[in-house]
Amino acid sequence: MCTVTYIPTSDGFILTSSRDENPEKETLSPAFYQFEDKTLAYPKDLSGKGTWIAVDHRGHTSCLLNGAMEKHIKKEKYRKSRGILVLESLLCRNFSDFYRSIDLEGIEPFTMVMVEPGTESVINPIILRWNGETKHLKAPNSKEPFILSSSTLYNLKAKKIRQNWFDNWINTKSISPQSILDFHNRKHGLDPEIDILMKLPNGIETVSISQIHYHNSKIDFKYLDLLRENSHTFTIISNPSSP
Template sequence: MCTVTYLPTSDTTFILTSSRDERIARKPALFPVYKHTPFHAKVLFPQDGDKGGTWIASSSTLTVCLLNGAFENHVPEPPYRLSRGLVVVSVFDYASVDEFIHAYNFQGIEPFTMIMVQHASTVILTELRWDGKEKHISKTNSQQPYIWSSVTLYDRQMIEERTLWFSQWLQEKAFNVESIRGFHQSGGKGTDTSYNIRMNRPGLVSTVSITSVEVEISLLRMYYEDLATNTLAQQTFRRLAYPQII
């Protein structure tokens, strides 16, 4: 849940990729898992093996991705009412992103950053940060690339350096799934694995998987790579010709 990149590939298509940095002892995720709601006929996601939630999920018209922490590293204050990963799944129970933001009860949930990309007739990119007390909402330019790093694992200097690596990569590489997944695999200095894009802090936490969502005009593809087993799975489904959720 800790490094996310967004690449626009046209006015209406994009690639969102998430590297999940987690404790080694955490149970492996299940993929694919589907959920069906009145507003989204099919929601696809990898499911956390411990809490049953997820860090990334997609329907034909909406993709949601989670990072731990809001603006700065916080001191955990358990017990929490609900796992943050279950909040991601709950977004799809609402008729729209705006309805979710205004109606959902965030009290008792640990701070997080949520990236929500609506991809019906147009692409709308919304960033929601919950600091444990207040919601902070911003609409960002969906035609610009972005990188987010979890503030619970990376300090300001690390985040700035990771942003620089991404900026350099943007000057050199094509905007496609293979290329951006390569960045998530090998981006960084190479010598200090503690905050490379694929990170490793021995005995504590490491990058356990890489998930990409590729939204095209008529298709959506999700790629899930389990780095412990070196297995890559892919699920594809056709997007609605006339999306109901805008």
């Protein structure tokens, strides 16, 4: 939920998310869970009952980062967990409907990456930002890879350093789901507070890496639990006509 990379492929996309969090926060590994009337695949945050990344049987994928464009002052209470919004976005027919209908009043600022496979292998990534007052929608070039970093943990200077790491890596490496996991799962510099595999003096660190690989009408979901040093992988057969 704090570092996200999007990589387009010839037959789909790879979305990978590093979760930088308090290691004591309880989380369940990805599985199929029922949310309202729909079955979704996601890791579950037991405190907020939501998630930071989820996918449905159509391949529609939503991923959350904390904060919008810049770091905000946290309020004592919010109306709803941002992790619930990730699940609610997948209840809609498409992400445009979600954007038009969602009421974000009283929700803590966030950035949400939503990727929607369309017809004839067209992939539509969307970036939704909410700064506490206004919604901002961006549709990046679906054929261009990108990296996003949470504004609550990384300032503009740190984001530029991380962008440079990503640019240098993607220009020199053979791209595959495993190579992208390796990018997320190693140190790139000398400062652990801004590294991709990060750790802060207050105990916040990269606790897991989640990856959704949509390809050839299949969805591979891989989850690395860095605290317990284990991994969890399963495959979903995509059904674009699924409600």
